[in-house]
Structures are given as structure tokens and as C-alpha cells.
Amino acid sequence: MVIRIRKSGATTILDLNGPLMVGDSELAFRTKIQELLQEGSRKLAINLAGVSEMDSWGLGALVRHCSQVRRAGGRCIFFAPTERVLHLLETTHLGLVLDMAESEAEAVSRA
Secondary structure, X not given: OEEEEXXXXXXXXXXXXXXXXXXXXXXXXXXXXXXXXXXXXXXXXXXXXXXXXXXXXXHHHHXXXXXXXXXXXXXXXXXXXXXXXXXXXXXXXXXXXXOEEOOHHHHHHXX
């Protein structure tokens, strides 16, 4: 997984590209979230448009790491999921648990 970081005002945007599954990709995501929290980032918008595949471990990672951001006093909003990822989120009802937005602009305005 490749994770590109950029800023929009006070919001840090993470562009995820590649599969988010058990192993290296989940580890890269976890490590990046921890680094951003240590650097003081508390408003995160996570772009799921480039996530090609996701397994149950990847779904769990979204929940775990979003909870970690909330415990640190922050906000984590996911946006632009692919059809495949959106289907997984709807099937597992995690779309109701995670803070989701349709677009980057909406995610940044709500972060």
C-alpha cells in the first residue's frame, strides 16, 4: 500500500492506494496513523478511492485506527470509497459506525 499525505488547512488527508489487507498494508496504515498522531494531527480525512481490495482485517483496521484517533481527541472521516469497499461497508454495517463522506470537500469541511 502506498499512502500519500497532504494538507488542506488543519486537516491531514491520507490518500490510500492499493489493497488494505492483513499484513504489510495494514501495518503501513497503522504506522502512518500513529506517526500523524505523534506529530499532533487530530483532523484526518482518509481517501478510500484507491483501495482496490479489502479483507476483514482491513475493515477492522479502519475501525481500530479511527477509534484510536477519537481517543486522542481527534476526528477521522473516510471518503470516496470504491464500489467494492462501499459494498463491504454496507454488508457489514460499518458504514453506520464509521464517519463517511462522499467527497473530499465534504470530509474536509466536517473534519
